[in-house]
Amino acid sequence: MGTTVSIELGEDRPDDELRRLIADVCDWLHEVDARFSTYKADSEVSRFARGELRIDDASADLRHVLEASADLWRDTDGYFDVYASGPVDPSGYVKGWSVEVAAARLLAAGSHDHYINAGGDIRMRGNHPDGGPWRVGIRHPWEADKVSWVLALHDGAVATSGTYERGDHIFNPRTGRPAQGLRSVTVVGPDLSIADAYATAALAMGEAGIAWLAKRAVDGYDSAVVTDDGRAFSSANLPAAV
């Protein structure tokens, strides 16, 4: 998927155990890339998109990805749309989901303190190695070496979508034009795949996304937004560090 994953394990365990845990995460993410990359012609997703694989014959993982994407399409008034660019491309769901699964595997293997950062989308659990919560910076949308908010979390996910990194790559599926109005959208919540989809959808909505995000707070998804003209907005319960 052409991204870089950073993993930090916070526990005091023998080096070879920690390396084995990280190797397991890497194996899983490479497996996901092989099966779900739309850039690989022989991936399961590519075969499904070309109609060579029937949904009934697809893996349980692919069926889950498609069902969850359909749920998110409804939850986001159609702004999170895996069919927006033509043939099905669930990459926007797969990234967050694969990291969620990777973090769950770490937990199952006995790691209670860790974070995984996949291209700026982070899932974390437990404590920082020095104790206390993980401190996560939200990248400043104009100054790449600065952060605009600092969050403190023990358990949860942080996903950011923005137009500053890859230009106009987020489209408003209603108009077919590049999304305008918001420069950066960060969503914080329990599940990374949902947080990521919400951030992408709000960015696609433009400024109307600010009001839409405000309504997600009751479900435990808080947000921080920067508009194209530099105004900053955040929900009341954003877990900002003091």
Next chain:
Amino acid sequence: MRRSTAAAVGTLTGAALIIGVRLSVTPPEAPVVAAPVGNLADATPAPKPSSKKPAASGDKEGDKEKAPEKEEEAAKPKSGLKDGVFKGNAAANPYGKIQVTIKVEGGEITDAAATYPTANDSATINPPAIAALKQSTLDAQNADVSAVSGATYTSESYVKSLQAALDAAKA
């Protein structure tokens, strides 16, 4: 005829809830429309869409009195909507009751408004649900953090990112 009109208005009432109000509740499944009521009550009227009807004066009291005369206009085939002010049945949701009111003039919906609970427990649950995000100044800080969340970066841009610098510092 009456039933089909009610169904059409019911659908439009649902649409009005979604388009005009956008509260954080699921729209009622099938609001049943009651008989026309006098006024938009004390609900806050939404901005009026531009109406081509020159007669639309916006005077609620006047509309109320004129309503009976508009019976023949109601027969216009354009939308099948009767003129008047219609209230949907209050739709219950976990946070309280929502009631949508629409105003029809010249066969077109010219106004829609909704009430939402402001009393008791619901009042404490609903304000956050409809509260806007707070505006603040945009900070630019060099903070001590473990990880950085940012828009998806490519492998090339990762090299230049703050996260890469953090990773290098820990390695």
